[in-house]
Amino acid sequence: MSEKDVKEPTRRDFIFLATGALAVAGAASVAWPLVDQMNPDATALALSKIEVDVSQIERGQSITVKWRGKPVFIRRRTDEEIQMASRVELDSLPDTNARNYNLSPESSASDANRALDDNKEWLVMVGVCTHLGCVPKGQSLGDAKGDFGGWYCPCHGSHYDTAGRIRKGPAPKNLDIPNAEFINEEVIRIG
Amino acid sequence: MSKESTYIPKTGFAKWFDQRLPLPRMLHDNINAFPTPRNLNYWYTFGGILTFCLVTQIITGIVLAMHYTADAGLAFASVEHIMRNVNYGWLIRYIHAVGASMFFLAVYVHIFRGLYYGSYKAPREMLWILGVVIYLLMVITAFMGYVLPWGQMSFWGATVITNLFSALPVVGTTITEWLWGGFAVDNATLKRFFSLHYLMPFMIFGVVILHIWSLHVTGNNNPVGISVKDKQDTVPFSPYYTVKDSVSLVIFIIFFAWFIFFNPNILGHSDNYIMADPLVTPAHIVPEWYLLPFYAILRAIPSKLGGVLVMGAAIGILFVLPWLDTSKVRSATFRPLYKQFYWIFLVNCIVLGYLGSQNPEGLFLVASRICTAYYFIHFLIVFPLLGLIEKPKPLPESITKSVLERMEIKNMKQKSVEA
Numbered sequence: 001m002s003e004k005d006v007k008e009p010t011r012r013d014f015i016f017l018a019t020g021a022l023a024v025a026g027a028a029s030v031a032w033p034l035v036d037q038m039n040p041d042a043t044a045l046a047l048s049k050i051e052v053d054v055s056q057i058e059r060g061q062s063i064t065v066k067w068r069g070k071p072v073f074i075r076r077r078t079d080e081e082i083q084m085a086s087r088v089e090l091d092s093l094p095d096t097n098a099r100n101y102n103l104s105p106e107s108s109a110s111d112a113n114r115a116l117d118d119n120k121e122w123l124v125m126v127g128v129c130t131h132l133g134c135v136p137k138g139q140s141l142g143d144a145k146g147d148f149g150g151w152y153c154p155c156h157g158s159h160y161d162t163a164g165r166i167r168k169g170p171a172p173k174n175l176d177i178p179n180a181e182f183i184n185e186e187v188i189r190i191g
Numbered sequence: 192m193s194k195e196s197t198y199i200p201k202t203g204f205a206k207w208f209d210q211r212l213p214l215p216r217m218l219h220d221n222i223n224a225f226p227t228p229r230n231l232n233y234w235y236t237f238g239g240i241l242t243f244c245l246v247t248q249i250i251t252g253i254v255l256a257m258h259y260t261a262d263a264g265l266a267f268a269s270v271e272h273i274m275r276n277v278n279y280g281w282l283i284r285y286i287h288a289v290g291a292s293m294f295f296l297a298v299y300v301h302i303f304r305g306l307y308y309g310s311y312k313a314p315r316e317m318l319w320i321l322g323v324v325i326y327l328l329m330v331i332t333a334f335m336g337y338v339l340p341w342g343q344m345s346f347w348g349a350t351v352i353t354n355l356f357s358a359l360p361v362v363g364t365t366i367t368e369w370l371w372g373g374f375a376v377d378n379a380t381l382k383r384f385f386s387l388h389y390l391m392p393f394m395i396f397g398v399v400i401l402h403i404w405s406l407h408v409t410g411n412n413n414p415v416g417i418s419v420k421d422k423q424d425t426v427p428f429s430p431y432y433t434v435k436d437s438v439s440l441v442i443f444i445i446f447f448a449w450f451i452f453f454n455p456n457i458l459g460h461s462d463n464y465i466m467a468d469p470l471v472t473p474a475h476i477v478p479e480w481y482l483l484p485f486y487a488i489l490r491a492i493p494s495k496l497g498g499v500l501v502m503g504a505a506i507g508i509l510f511v512l513p514w515l516d517t518s519k520v521r522s523a524t525f526r527p528l529y530k531q532f533y534w535i536f537l538v539n540c541i542v543l544g545y546l547g548s549q550n551p552e553g554l555f556l557v558a559s560r561i562c563t564a565y566y567f568i569h570f571l572i573v574f575p576l577l578g579l580i581e582k583p584k585p586l587p588e589s590i591t592k593s594v595l596e597r598m599e600i601k602n603m604k605q606k607s608v609e610a
Contacts, residue, residue, distance in 0.1 A: 038379075040373045068374035069377045070469070130495075133350040133354035155476050171495070172496075
């Protein structure tokens with residue numbers, strides 16, 4: 001090595017590095033607002049709670065409501081549907097997590113953990129297929145309900161059972177259950 | 192750029208200009224006088240056609256943006272306004288919509304031309320990589336453009352594709368919500384897609400300039416795939432290839448015009464004439480035809496993250512192709528084995544496209560898995576292996592010799608016919 005290569009750093013080197021570091025910090029601090037402007041803003045976040053009157057829904061009927069721009073399925077299940085969902089062995093499920101935001105994250109995907117009320121009549125879940133975001137069929141009477149009598153996503157062929165659990169197809173998870181509760185006999189609050 | 196300039200300013204003004212900004216010199220050296228192999232065939236005219244496509248999309252796009260409204264409540268109606276009220280609006284929109292398909296058709300011919308003649312091999316790796324970058328930008332631009340009419344296919348296509356990012360572990364949901372600007376595809380998403388759809392063609396334009404720059408450093412590849420050896424092997428780009436490109440372009444425009452005037456909607460999906468409804472998914476979601484092979488690959492994999500990664504790899508693998516191909520011979524003309532695998536690969540891609548349009552069930556699913564596997568086998572096994580086991584045919588001494596030989600054979604045939 002020549003003598004030049006091992007020379008002590010000079011003040012000029014220090015100023016050079018310090019200027020560069022400041023420029024990078026400055027650029028980064030301006031970049032963040034440009035990135036963050038794309039995130040959901042306060043008006044989008046403000047839509048995060050809705051109240052739904054469910055007093056008119058008979059057993060075996062469902063309604064779809066819009067929450068945060070997404071469909072939410074509310075179904076009042078028949079006894080037969082509840083039995084079908086309860087009989088399933090938990091180990092045989094592709095996703096054994098309840099995916100229920102009202103419960104602790106480790107809760108198992110038992111039918112009781114999926115339903116909203118103690119009678120297991122009410123099922124409230126986000127109607128967005130966990131594969132690529134389509135809305136599964138099964139809310140209307142004439143819809144295809146898939147091999148397990150619940151919901152069927154026509155986009156890529158995912159089958160959900162009567163508790164909204166994934167049973168067959170490419171979707172990795174059970175349908176999400178949002179924060180929801182009965183605030184009186186007739187009204188469910190979602191969000 | 193790498194060759195000596197042949198520009199001679201003719202007037203006093205031209206001389207004055209040249210000393211201050213040698214733009215005419217640059218254009219002369221790169222367009223008029225650029226030495227081009229004398230044996231390029233019509234498959235080599237698609238670069239010019241693609242430039243035409245890009246300019247067409249930019250001009251019609253700028254005009255459409257004057258009448259279009261990027262708002263979830265108004266977008267669908269504003270497209271109908273363009274179709275019904277704006278003077279020649281129907282024509283401009285159909286040129287833009289059909290133009291996207293024509294652009295992809297031309298780019299696929301261009302890519303497969305490059306694959307056949309080995310145009311990605313040294314020293315043209317950078318040229319090839321820039322081409323793949325352009326293709327990738329085209330895919331993103333086309334996807335965003337398809338969202339703007341805010342029909343059912345627009346909305347659900349956007350939902351499915353942005354949801355691909357949710358497959359990523361840990362950060363997936365954060366990224367998708369950041370892309371959407373909300374909790375689903377909505378007004379915020381539409382507005383940013385419009386802004387980016389307007390920006391990206393200019394980015395493509397920039398990369399196209401780099402692509403052409405790189406081409407002019409290495410010079411054109413050609414159908415026999417051997418390098419230019421002396422001046423005899425080349426002709427000036429103008430008039431030889433400006434004329435050849437023009438012939439091709441006119442035929443291409445006739446083809447293009449047939450779609451615009453006689454069947455403008457055949458390449459689209461009728462569901463996109465229904466306004467976007469976030470609560471109802473159409474029974475059958477398919478992307479535009481030019482993305483179907485990738486859609487088939489996505490659905491062939493029985494895992495969400497796996498499908499996304501494999502689909503990304505299907506494009507990503509093109510970047511490293513120059514290093515996967517171990518054969519030193521460029522043109523498939525002299526590679527008897529590669530030539531066969533080339534056609535198998537082409538058919539495989541078309542079959543994947545067909546499978547992408549079908550429901551992924553039963554035999555279709557099995558077939559799309561086989562075709563997906565073959566897609567990767569072609570790149571990861573066939574390309575590296577062929578270079579080692581294949582015995583190429585003898586290469587001609589020079590481009591000129593190969594051209595003269597072909598003429599001799601032709602003459603002899605003619606003579607024997609006459610005799």
